[in-house]
Ligand SMILES: Nc1ncnc2c1ncn2[C@@H]1O[C@H](COP(=O)(O)OP(=O)(O)O)[C@@H](O)[C@H]1O
């Protein structure tokens with residue numbers, strides 16, 4: 001096996017990462033990470049600089065190749081996993097963005113979404129796209145750029161502009177402007193894509209005033225979508241795996257059977273359950289999303305997206321300055337027996353599933369004269385587990401499936417206090433795998449399947465390996481009492497800035 005290496009691109013909300021996997025020894029040969037600026041022009045608005053993302057991403061790809069000392073010609077393929085929903089609109093001839101990327105967390109289109117709801121589009125959008133109307137998804141973000149950047153609408157109508165999620169933006173650049181593509185998982189996050197007919201939806205495009213021609217061609221999550229141009233890495237390498245990062249993590253966790261689920265603890269928390277070949281009807285505000293398309297096979301996932309999780313720990317570190325590192329949150333939380341009855345609801349950018357409240361904002365509830373820094377830190381960590389609990393409770397109702405275990409990954413799953421509390425509050429086993437770079441691993445698997453390094457998902461299934469299992473040990477009484485307090489706190493945070 002000469003070409004035994006795969007590069008995974010994990011383009012996340014706060015950093016761009018490249019991971020070089022040696023698929024023969026099943027190990028990570030090199031990892032590089034580059035953070036980029038978070039731009040907050042107004043309260044509730046979040047932007048990224050697309051050029052900064054692209055240059056940073058290319059730099060870390062080149063770095064992992066250089067650090068591992070391998071020849072780029074031994075790289076079999078590239079897999080891409082990306083922060084989802086975030087959109088870029090760029091000039092087709094110069095390749096320059098016409099505005100910053102509008103990030104999934106950005107709330108600027110809340111009023112556009114209210115308008116869509118007033119026009120009675122809720123059920124139509126749910127049926128076609130599997131989604132609920134929310135500023136989270138890409139559609140209204142593209143609409144906003146077209147309506148607010150001078151001349152953009154006219155230029156889009158003349159076919160001069162292209163739009164896409166971050167996967168499209170990176171692939172466009174990696175291929176030297178040759179490929180304008182996205183995969184089905186990313187398309188399913190736009191609120192413009194029909195997830196059962198597997199095509200861009202003309203009615204929704206017209207409603208939002210988005211010309212079809214500016215959108216990418218949609219391809220399978222596994223299979224060659226294009227080749228890197230020679231000047232990027234010295235050789236042409238096939239890009240043969242693409243998926244939104246949460247779907248990539250579901251794949252990397254080998255959740256291939258119906259009813260298996262994972263939670264990724266990054267900036268937000270994203271709980272996805274494999275629901276098989278058909279979407280299910282959600283009565284509790286979860287969304288249906290495409291898990292992956294491989295060949296002719298389409299699989300769906302039920303998803304609950306929590307907007308703020310690890311970001312609450314970043315907030316403790318960067319704004320509140322209560323901790324110096326994210327890891328310290330565990331040490332501080334373990335210094336106290338409980339939160340002393342307080343709750344942090346980190347609804348910094350509203351609440352996602354199952355509340356979908358664009359106007360909720362963060363609160364700390366139940367403070368007394370005895371409240372200490374450690375209590376606040378502990379409550380912020382616990383809020384991550386409670387929000388995941390909110391999602392998993394309704395997931396059970398919507399899917400009719402009683403989850404037996406939860407597989408976990410993402411930066412914050414390194415926090416064993418949080419993982420134990422998660423097991424306690426859910427009352428199920430929480431399993432942390434040996435490789436927690438699950439998103440990158442999933443992209444590598446998709447790319448490897450797409451270029452023939454693996455032949456089937458069964459082969460991949462056998463590679464999943466356990467690091468640690470967290471077993472619940474909290475009484476029912478205690479669990480119920482704590483969870484009731486959380487629900488009361490959430491109520492207080494809702495509709496805060498309506
Ligand atoms: N030990 C830890 N305890 C709690 N949170 C952590 C810990 N380590 C990292 N995090 C949080 O995890 C997030 C980073 O995880 P990552 O998976 O890289 O996120 P993303 O892909 O969203 O950028 C940050 O928000 C950080 O605050």
Ligand SMILES: O=P(O)(O)OC[C@H](O)CO
Pocket residue numbers: 011012013014082083084085104244245246266267268305
């Ligand atoms: O960058 P992450 O890992 O927080 O993931 C962001 C999600 O894809 C948003 O839907």
